[in-house]
Amino acid sequence: MEQEDTMSESDTSQIQAFSPGKLARREKIAEARERHRIEYEAITTVRNCLACGEEFRSEGAHHRLCSRCRSRR
Ligand SMILES: [Zn+2]
Structure with missing residues (x-):
């Protein structure tokens, strides 16, 4: 059980490294890129x-x- 606790702790710190604003911006860029690809095709x-x-x-x-x-x- 101790190991599981350590794992979830490191998971949480990884998520905190990404600010929610950055993540949303990255999603928008991926969305725009996908739209551009569809238009190009x-x-x-x-x-x-x-x-x-x-x-x-x-x-x-x-x-x-x-x-x-x-x-x-
Ligand atoms: Zn060629």
């Missing part, structure tokens, strides 16, 4: 990269290389 289509053949999210007809191959040039 709505405006892009899956294409195969002309250079490496891997699937990537294309932003339009002009966009035929994945971000990896594009950054290589």
Whole structure:
């Protein structure tokens, strides 16, 4: 039983290290990021990269290389 008490004590101190305001802000950022991802997927289509053949999210007809191959040039 002594061990269990020690564990719950350390759990409590870990929670206290996170201030509730910071936690809420982090949740908001995750929410905004998720919304951004959904929007991005709505405006892009899956294409195969002309250079490496891997699937990537294309932003339009002009966009035929994945971000990896594009950054290589
Ligand atoms: Zn590629």
